[in-house]
Amino acid sequence: GAGVSQTPSNKVTEKGKYVELRCDPISGHTALYWYRQSLGQGPEFLIYFQGTGAADDSGLPNDRFFAVRPEGSVSTLKIQRTERGDSAVYLCASSLTHSGANVLTFGAGSRLTVL
Amino acid sequence: AQKVTQAQTEISVVEKEDVTLDCVYETRDTTYYLFWYKQPPSGELVFLIRRNSFDEQNEISGRYSWNFQKSTSSFNFTITASQVVDSAVYFCALSGNQAGTALIFGKGTTLSVSS
Secondary structure, eight states, X not given: XXXXXXXXXXXXXXXTOOEEEEEEOOTTOOEEEEEEEOTTSOOEEXXXXXXXXXXXXXXXXXXXXXXXXXXXXXXXXXXXXXOGGGOEEEEEEEESSOOTTSOOEEOOOEEEEEO | OOEEEOOOOEEEEETTOOEEEOOEEEOOOSSEEEXXXXXXXXXXXXXXXXXXXXXXXXXXXXXXXXXXXXXXXXEEEEESSOOGGGOEEEEEEEEESSTXXXXXXXXXXXXXXXX
16 A cells, blocks of 8 residues: 555444454565554554564563564554553554565554453 | 664744754664654654765755764754744654664654744
């Protein structure tokens, strides 16, 4: 696609529920990133993929968070047993390859609210 | 460890004033990249500029200019003759050149330009 697409744009759920957030990167981009942005803060790195594999998942806060990218394109961020502290905007970005020099193109984000 | 500090949380100016947004970074890498992103009220992060650590030339793009000084580990951003449309949150970010290095963001500076 022309840009990075994220769905849903807004998700309201109850504490303890399971949530999936989807990211469709720019066509041909092999690197895909997930960030989390809490109110008044900068984006915080969660995980990135090079192709199908998670190259660095050091930013995932705990084992309730998991992400997949089975075919090297679309990625899904999965959050189990959601907590109120998980409320944030989840941003996805992609780049042609993974390199410190590459510019990341971001999607509009998925706003998650856990009641 | 890499770190980006944006000490200014909020700045308010009146249209046509010049404004400088400060960014100080920490890294042990000899090769690294610095970025500025803009996040308007719509929420989508927009790339503004990238500099690599070997290029200390200042850059000007229209009303925007950037001052990179390795001696003080700073990469400051100046908007000349600010406009209401410049109102946004501005993020400075840093990445290294090694595999596995993710883009690290500062906490951002909220710029409000009034007419």
